[in-house]
Each structure stands twice: as structure tokens, then as C-alpha cells.
Amino acid sequence: MKIFGSMAIAFSMYSKIPMPRTDWTKERMEYAMCFFPLVGAVIGILYLIMWRAAAGAGLSAMATACFGTVLPILVTGGIHMDGFADTVDALSSYQPMEKKLEILKDPHAGAFAVIGCVTYMILTAGLFSEINERGILLLAGVPVMSRAFSGLSVVRFPKAKKSGLAAMFADGARTGAVTAAMAAYLVLAVIWFFAAGGPAAAVILAAAGALGFIHYYWLGKKQFGGITGDIAGYFLQLEELILLFVIVVITKAGI
DSSP states (O other): OHHHHHHHHHHHHHOOSOOOOOOOOHHHHHHHGGGHHHHHHHHHHHHHHHHHHHHHHTOOHHHHHHHHHHHHHHHHTTHHHHHHHHHHHHHHHTOOHHHHHHHHHOOSOOHHHHHHHHHHHHHHHHHHTTOOHHHHHHHTTHHHHHHHHHHHHHHHSOBSOSSSHHHHHHHHSOHHHHHHHHHHHHHHHHHHHHHHHOHHHHHHHHHHHHHHHHHHHHHIIIIISSBOHHHHHHHHHHHHHHHHHHHHHHHHHTO
């Protein structure tokens, strides 16, 4: 029951998928992050279902792309996009580190947050309209990889502050178990890429994902002194956009 409770916490926090009411006890919080990438697995499955349904309905590439763009937001409720918007606002301020952290806490969306989100959605829709059936198979593994890297960062990266979502999950997590689980999810994601696109595609996507993860660490340390829940959301969104771009390049180049 503790494991199911941990999974319910992960899904209730990071998705809009209905879950039974669960008390956030210390024991359940220890393993909650272990189930975070399963939300990505659900999104990946829904990508495949949506693609088949759109093809069956005869929808255009752009209409399919629009559905694909909003699908993750519908599943997650936009929690990661919210972090992306806040982080764009903070980075665009060019203020000292302390001021950037204050901007992250501000519930109001600034002009740069709106511009950043609109740009992100347009780029996602445009890239999504260029993928083919091989591309959608590869894309199904991306939400798992992005969340595995994000979950790993929550328990392993330095935190910019001692309060907030990232700090709460990090403090409650069993670090060794979460690290092992995230490593397993990353291996499974690469195996999926290999099965869906071949060895070259798997290596390229794994390398791109790892480079994005390294940049995330550098950005958090340099700009904020560590990571927060908002910065983790920013990374997840940016990682998925980068990997979508790489998938388009792979499929167009026939790699």
C-alpha cells in the first residue's frame, strides 16, 4: 500500500489524472519521485493513440501537431509550463541572483513569460507537424527521459533555497532508491529509442538529453545558486523541445 500511495502522490502532484485521496506521509514521500517518469509514460502512450486517431480521422499535419502540442499540458495541468514561464521571466530580468529568486516566487506572469510560452508553443507545433510515424514512436519515449533527468536533479542537484517544491520532494525522498529508479528509466528510454529508431537514433537522443541535463546543472548553479521546482519545470520543457527538434532532424536525415 505504501508503494501505491507513493505513486498516487506523484500522479496527483504532477498530473491531472484522477487519483484516490492519499495522505502525504513521510514513508510515502520517500518513494514518490520514483513514479514521476510514469506520468511521462502515460503521455507517451497518449501520443501514440492521438497519432492513430488523427490519422484515422484524416486530420492535417498541422491539426495533429496542435493536438500533440497541448496534449502534455492537458495531462499535467501545465505545472511544468508554469515553471518554464517563471524561469523565463527571471532569466530575462538580468537582475542579481537574489532578485531572480524573488521573481520566481512572484505569482504574476510578466511580458517575457508570455512571450516565452507563446514562442515555445509555436515552435513545438511547427516541429511536431514535421514528424512522421517513426518520429512519433521516438517521441513517445521523450517524456520518460525528461522526467527521469528531472527527478534525478531533484535528489542530486544543489537547491537554490531550502523551501519550495523541489526542496520538499528532495528532503522527503530516499535518495538512493530515487537515483536507481531514475537510472533505470533512462536505460528504458534509450532501449525504446533503439527499438523505435535504431542504434544511431538512440545514441544521438541519449547524447542530446545528457547535454541538456548538463546545461541545466550549469544554468541552475550560475544563475540561481541551485535549482528550484520552477527551474526543474523549465528544464523539462526545454529538454522536450530540444529532443523533439533532434527527432525531426533524425527522421528528415534518415538517420
